[in-house]
Amino acid sequence: MKSRFSDAMTLAVVLAILLFILAPILVLLFSAFDGGNIFRFPPRTYSLRWFEAAFNHPEYRSSLWISTLLGVIATVIAVSLASLAAFGLVRGRPRYRFAVEVLLLAPLTLPLVVWAIALLSIYAELGMNGTLTGLILAHVTITLPFAARIMIATLNEIDPRLEAAAKSLGATPVQVLRRITLPLALPGLLSSSAIAFLVSFNDVVVTTLIAGAGWITFPVRTFSRLRTEGIDPTTIAIGAMIVAFTLLLILVGQRLFQLSRRF
Amino acid sequence: MNQIPDIKPHTTAMLVGPAAALMFGVFVLPFLFLLVLSFWSQVPGSLQFDTYLTVLNYARIFGDSYYLGGLWTTLWLSGLVTVICLLLAMPLARWIVLRAGPAKGLLIGLSILPLVCGALLPTLGLVNLLSPLGFINGALKSLGLIQSSLPLLGNITGVAIGLVQAFLPLMILPLITTMERLPQEYEKAAMSLGARRLVVWQRIILPLLLPGIVAGSLLVFCASLTAFVTPQVLGQGKVVTFASLAYQQAALVLDWPFASALAIVMLIFLGLAGMLGALVTRKFGKAS
Numbered sequence: 001m002k003s004r005f006s007d008a009m010t011l012a013v014v015l016a017i018l019l020f021i022l023a024p025i026l027v028l029l030f031s032a033f034d035g036g037n038i039f040r041f042p043p044r045t046y047s048l049r050w051f052e053a054a055f056n057h058p059e060y061r062s063s064l065w066i067s068t069l070l071g072v073i074a075t076v077i078a079v080s081l082a083s084l085a086a087f088g089l090v091r092g093r094p095r096y097r098f099a100v101e102v103l104l105l106a107p108l109t110l111p112l113v114v115w116a117i118a119l120l121s122i123y124a125e126l127g128m129n130g131t132l133t134g135l136i137l138a139h140v141t142i143t144l145p146f147a148a149r150i151m152i153a154t155l156n157e158i159d160p161r162l163e164a165a166a167k168s169l170g171a172t173p174v175q176v177l178r179r180i181t182l183p184l185a186l187p188g189l190l191s192s193s194a195i196a197f198l199v200s201f202n203d204v205v206v207t208t209l210i211a212g213a214g215w216i217t218f219p220v221r222t223f224s225r226l227r228t229e230g231i232d233p234t235t236i237a238i239g240a241m242i243v244a245f246t247l248l249l250i251l252v253g254q255r256l257f258q259l260s261r262r263f
Numbered sequence: 264m265n266q267i268p269d270i271k272p273h274t275t276a277m278l279v280g281p282a283a284a285l286m287f288g289v290f291v292l293p294f295l296f297l298l299v300l301s302f303w304s305q306v307p308g309s310l311q312f313d314t315y316l317t318v319l320n321y322a323r324i325f326g327d328s329y330y331l332g333g334l335w336t337t338l339w340l341s342g343l344v345t346v347i348c349l350l351l352a353m354p355l356a357r358w359i360v361l362r363a364g365p366a367k368g369l370l371i372g373l374s375i376l377p378l379v380c381g382a383l384l385p386t387l388g389l390v391n392l393l394s395p396l397g398f399i400n401g402a403l404k405s406l407g408l409i410q411s412s413l414p415l416l417g418n419i420t421g422v423a424i425g426l427v428q429a430f431l432p433l434m435i436l437p438l439i440t441t442m443e444r445l446p447q448e449y450e451k452a453a454m455s456l457g458a459r460r461l462v463v464w465q466r467i468i469l470p471l472l473l474p475g476i477v478a479g480s481l482l483v484f485c486a487s488l489t490a491f492v493t494p495q496v497l498g499q500g501k502v503v504t505f506a507s508l509a510y511q512q513a514a515l516v517l518d519w520p521f522a523s524a525l526a527i528v529m530l531i532f533l534g535l536a537g538m539l540g541a542l543v544t545r546k547f548g549k550a551s
Contacts, residue, residue, distance in 0.1 A: 092275025202381025
């Protein structure tokens with residue numbers, strides 16, 4: 001009896017902590033439907049007008065477009081490079097494997113703001129500040145570690161004997177890759193693409209330092225407006241849509257290919 | 264048989280090369296440049312560097328109570344956030360590993376959400392949660408529990424709440440990884456031999472979990488020490504943290520040598536934290 005009580009207590013504590021993690025995201029989703037100019041709880045009216053305003057706002061539209069473009073380019077490059085490297089490390093088993101893994105995963109542990117300050121000064125020296133190339137390089141660098149970690153874990157789980165069997169039955173290396181390795185690595189490729197895209201799309205720390213006036217992504221625009229004018233409801237509406245999209249991607253990824261197991 | 268690589272060393276190098284070169288060139292080299300830059304100075308009124316080596320930037324940081332105050336606030340705030348994250352993540356991670364069953368994957372997926380949402384969007388939600396007209400104050404007022412709003416924004420409380428929320432996953436993930444490797448039999452064996460719960464925790468569970476605790480604490484401490492988006496938004500400019508000082512110097516004042524010195528000071532404290540972590544692991548890791 002006592003243990004059932006303590007079980008219930010534990011469950012309550014665990015749910016409270018989970019709620020705390022999710023609370024800001026839930027509040028963001030909820031407050032986008034507040035009809036007032038300033039969010040207040042409980043809201044006086046509910047409306048969709050801020051969503052409408054969001055879609056009609058040219059500055060936000062161009063920022064969202066830039067964020068998407070940058071996210072897609074960075075994801076394609078980062079996932080390709082990371083997959084090739086992961087394949088080399090896992091199948092080639094070179095002696096330098098550990099060192100390279102540390103190098104590829106370094107941005108996950110080292111502070112990005114410190115790095116971005118350095119990158120900003122280097123870009124200034126090279127005349128690359130505010131260029132799309134500079135921005136893409138930076139975004140590939142911050143997304144590659146996520147992709148590399150997921151791809152290394154994915155390839156580690158593929159039995160090399162399957163590839164060997166196909167080869168011994170006369171398959172060419174290209175056939176082995178297309179018919180055996182790629183299909184088996186697909187869940188990992190999709191997981192790493194999803195995570196890389198989200199990390200690039202939502203980054204504010206690095207981008208706000210190195211993006212010039214020409215390529216203002218949505219988080220950068222929001223952050224700079226936040227410092228000067230405070231929160232505007234249109235931002236909340238777009239933020240809510242992005243968060244809903246992120247949540248959906250994580251849930252679908254979880255359902256289809258156990259995204260969190262690879263993370 | 265297993266020792267023979269599936270692909271040739273030459274091909275391996277070709278595959279690994281591009282990613283490694285990119286990370287070395289774009290990620291590692293800037294850190295070295297940063298170190299040099301922090302000993303340079305800015306030619307007044309321009310964006311040119313004076314490459315004459317000087318320690319003036321560092322003297323300015325350690326001789327000015329504004330920067331020292333920011334450093335001190337940031338250090339204890341990061342320590343506090345780390346401890347709170349540990350206290351919250353421990354029961355959650357333990358429950359996810361031992362009890363969650365089929366919901367485990369989903370729960371891990373949800374816990375990593377703050378990591379992929381970036382620093383900004385959850386902070387926007389937190390503003391509406393904590394503001395004087397926000398969720399918490401509104402709910403407490405309509406329940407009649409408080410008359411005037413609790414100040415949860417624009418002070419250390421708000422920043423601490425935001426940092427804990429943002430970086431909790433960094434503690435949860437290493438704890439889950441360590442707990443999954445921990446054989447449950449040890450705990451049961453100790454219990455069946457008559458050890459009390461507290462003793463089991465002290466002598467069995469905590470020492471075995473130590474690598475995860477240290478790893479998670481370092482990640483959270485490092486992230487809090489260098490966070491500037493959350494402190495700026497939730498502190499509303501009233502809470503001065505070290506990273507926001509560095510951000511101001513780099514992005515607004517455009518004094519990059521000084522910003523680099525601030526960044527190097529952050530790195531030094533992260534290095535010290537890392538050494539402390541290694542020391543703790545060595546001292547208590549294999550004890551009992």
